[in-house]
Amino acid sequence: MTGAGALSTVPLGVRMDEETEHERGLPAFAAVPVLSLAAAFATVLTALSGRYGYHRDELYFLAAGDHPALGYVDQPPFTPLVARAATALFGDSPAGLRVPATLAFVLSVVVAALLARELGGPRRVQVVAAGLVGLGGQALGTGHMASTATFDLPMWLVICWLVLRLLRTGDGRWWLAIGAAVGAGMLNKYLVLLLAVVLFAAVAAVGPRRVLRTPWLPAGVGVALAVALPNLWWQASHDWPQLTVARGISGDDGTENRIMFLPGQLLYISPLLVPVWIAGWLRLWRDPALRWARSTAVAYPLLCLLVLALGGKGYYALPLLNVLLVAGCAPLLDWIGRHGRTGVVTAGAAVTTTAAMSAMVTLPVLPPGALAVPMALNKEQGEQIGWPELTDAVREGWLRIPSDRRARSVILTQNYGQAGALDRFGPERGLPRPYSGHMSYADWGPPPDSADAAVLLVRQEGEEGIERYFTGCRTVARVDNGQGVDNEEQGSVVALCSGPTRPWSTLWPSLRHFY
DSSP states (O other), X not given: OOHHHHHHTOOTTOOHHHHHHHHTTOOOOOHHHHHHHHHHHHHHHHHHTTSSOOOXXXXXXXXXXXXXXXXXXXXXXXXXXXXXXXXXHHOSSHHHHTHHHHHHHHHHHHHHHHHHHHTTOOHHHHHHHHHHHHHSHHHHHHHHSOXXXXXXXXXXXXXXXXXHHHHHHOOTTHHHHHHHHHHHHHTTOTTHHHXXXXXXXXXXXXXXXXXXXSTHHHHXXXXXXXXXXXXXXXXXXXXXXXXXXXXXXXXXXXXXXXXXXXXXXXXXXXXXXXXXHHHHHHHHHHOGGGGGGHHHHHHHHHHHHHHHHHTOOGGGGHHHHHHHHHHTHHHHHHHHHHHHHHHHHHHHHHHHHHHHHHHHHHSSOSXXXXXXXXXXXXXXXXXXXXXXXXXXXXXXXXXXXXXXXXXXXXXXXXXXXXXXXHXXXXXXXXXXXXXXXXXXXXXXXXXXXXXXXXXXXXXXXXXXXXXXXXXXXXXXXXXXXXXXXXXXXXXXXXXXXXEESSOXXXXXXXXXXXX
């Protein structure tokens, strides 16, 4: 064992003789082919990163990054701050914003190979594991856009890798690294706590339990809390708004999420890779040589049950499903070897088809006007279309307001995507900053009470209920993305109202909403 692989797998403070013991029996890390594969993926993602436009969530992250804080009502601070740094370093464009997403994807591919190695996989298994994780729909989809899920995937994979190191070596000091990773994950998305819960429960259920009987475990918990403390303090001081958001997701979408959970597990990565991750689960559960890793097999169904109980979205369980996919790569290669040419042709066809399907569903490879089919599986494709056109429609409405009244007029949007688009594209069209009661935008308002003239309201079609807070509303423009893409904002209404029914300071709490 030499070079970068050795350095990447040794806990802090371990002596060289202990390092040898930790690495004994592990294959060499396939650094060159894995990094070459990751670079090829990164090249494709970079080439396509600017082909459509910003996603609605990316526009929100850009706005949140312009209001730096220790937390936001619906998320910790990591992704907004990364968005701000990315545009400062790489340019205020979709391609610039998405550089960290590409790097997160590369990390996921590399850690997939490390996971395969930890499970005893030789170099060729590591390369296959990296390739299959990279070709999966979840990894490509999150690697294309900047979102909390983008950074959640590599963080979960890192935690799983560290846990496997702990279970294999029995060295309790790995709890410190695990705690640091969990704490860092909490600064991005609290879903990482679900992973920590199910992994702990799985180890307690099937072992090896000796890793739980060590003072390093509470020390690791302390590290996690210390890393996450700034955001935890912010949430506590603001009455835990993220719990309100989570209840809203479960209440509004919980039934649909539960119905779609199982189909999602089969579709999100790739239906053609289902046999591989099933083989991975069976290997982790049955293989005597991996008895120490059996808890990983138990953790996935526990996570599924927990997500179903909470009414969460099906993709919450996908990072752990990728670990099963990695575990299934050795059985896959064994199967190919037993079936000779037939196995090679079958596997090659499955991989090629998976690559084509994943690219079509998650990446901007089709003309925008041809997105109807991909959007049936991944509506986020369409949410990258039409934001400049929305801003043009708002400008059309704004020019309806007499010039001498505009200084006391307000643009108010129904959701953060609309507001984020106006924040990004509005200044170059002469529009003032928008206001919105949605998520953390509500914390950046309200307008001053002196803004008592016209209100230009931007709302989705069929959501006219918001107009009750204003007087004399009439439709003056409609949004048309010009591509025929039936996304959430297509056909949205721009309504010109004569004013608010009450002063903004008293009206604002009624306009605040979390979903």
